[in-house]
Amino acid sequence: MQKIQFVDLFSGIGGIRLAFEQAADSLNIESECVFSSEINSDARLVYEKNFGQTPLGDIRLIEKLPEHEFLLAGFPCQSFSHAGKKEGFGDTRGTLFFEITRLLDSYKPQAFIFENVRGLYNHDRGQTLATIKHEIKKRGYSFDAFLLNSANFGLPQNRVRIYLVGILNASPNFKLISDLGPKDSHSYNPQQLSLFYPTKKSVTVGDILEENPEEKYDCSPEFVNALKRIFNNDLNRLHGVRLIDYRGGNSIHSWDLGLRGECSSEEIELMNRFILKRRNKEFGQEQDGKLLTQEQIASFFEHSELREILNSLVTKKYLKLINNKYKPLSGNFSFEVYKFIDPNKISVTLVASDANRLGVYHNHRVRRLTPREGARLQGFPDSFILHHNDNKAYYQLGNSVSINVVKAVAQEAIMKIPINSLCTR
Template structure:
């Protein structure tokens, strides 16, 4: 998580849909924004959210009437990727009934927030040959929003995790968003080794006969202090046949994408050669590679914690995007902000 020490969004309220454990909440709060509503159907994630923010998210958003949601300036959330069944006459967002994007659309149609800040898997760009994203974009335009989309990688924004995600930013047409642009990669040199715990007890160690460390791999220890850190995963071995969850990586590179599911002995976090042992990442290390602060309270269940961070968003990336959003909002309110550099914690 990036140190901001800024209140550039202190005059703005936001709602947190598909809230998970609060990655969006952390990012927006770091700029002073105020959460007025949260929704999350998973009871374990909801508990983690409450323990950290003192807000108990309401449940299934499909069962919450839009009129019951408080007025807000920013709507954010990482909604599931779903196909739309479009047939006959185009009916705008009504065509998305049965998908969770419909719930975003109906809330937007009712409240008309200034900004939508959405996150999804990279695959949404190609989902149904691009049709799904095209429908989403067109519906938001019909609802009077200017839409911006881009795939960004967490590895390029100060986090040692290869995580490509699609970000969708939409400004209501009452806002002049002509100068908005997604942040450029900062490419801060960082490696997984810099955020590891010292021999954590809850990081599974793998000890079996079919582990293979490649004899020809070379990784210079000088990379720890070298600006030429690779900022990507470095595979140095495998377990079994080397399928998904069976690849071994070096801590001088980046972690692979955290996942809520997945198979293999290294499922959810990947496997890493650390202090001459092959192990998974610990729950706290998963929090760190997603940009969550040390003060963040983890779920009491390690199983749930792995799932929660696999489903979560990378806070650093959100903060960089929010900084660009804030420029637009503050320019429109004639309260210009200084474009000072964000500082990494």
């Protein structure tokens, strides 16, 4: 049987490795990870539990690698601060990407797959990606960049990431198609974007939910009661609702819930109009940081006791008074949940900073998504061992990759390398 040897850099908890192994197995090719590197000790712990190997630490201290055909890396997106100073490209020295090019120079693997955040595509007006492309192509590799959405690969998550693929001394034609997918998690329409993932029944959040998770994931009775009051006990109306203080639309605000003190109907109405109006250009070009005077507020909220209402909102800390101008005090991180996902739709993007505050109303319970459900959103099998600390598990999953997407990318990349370049058993 043919065998691919690969290295796994910036490995995190091992998502790219897992996906690559699945891809090779689907093509009846054996794979062997000959080296892995990850600087975070918590991620190394999870990696070791699942793969029986402990990644080495700082990539900058790596001097030698075993021979390998594939280089995999989910490298951090660092700013190329000197972009444009040399032949229209930035200088990669001093960045972690330089460590990757250093290893490419030394070992010339047959191919690479890199994963990164969507923002890399347009970072520094495209100069960062141009720098990467320039550095890769001058080393003899092809260079393709795909923007792929996890929702198009059988996962109920609206997650766009960039995937960079290169084959040594080749000009491959990949069947993958860049596609940003749905505008939001409520407008998902499955499409056929890969030879390996034809159109099929769309997967929704409901497909990944646990039937009876532990009670520790339930929201507090006080929070639930406030939600019941707002929705007249019809909690099905929670589906798709955001909890955020500086946007309108399908949102619940801290003053609706009375998190800092119960508000009168007039106070709620003023705050709702404030959020809507302060984003209008009639009060200036600023967006979320705009401050309004009492006179400006009176132009859209006429009330004989306006000053008293404003003072009450300042006292309750829904508004802040700065130089006789009013500004809402954002309470977004005080919410137990920042978004209730709809079981009949797909999820918003799972991110490290607040993966622990995604909520759902399911089986008559108002609760947070569990770490296992977060892992399912990313395509990890239930056999994958998560960190024993929930908050660390949430963080790691938000930083990880979508298994299905990397698997599809890896399948195509593996088929593009010369067969005679693989070792045999």
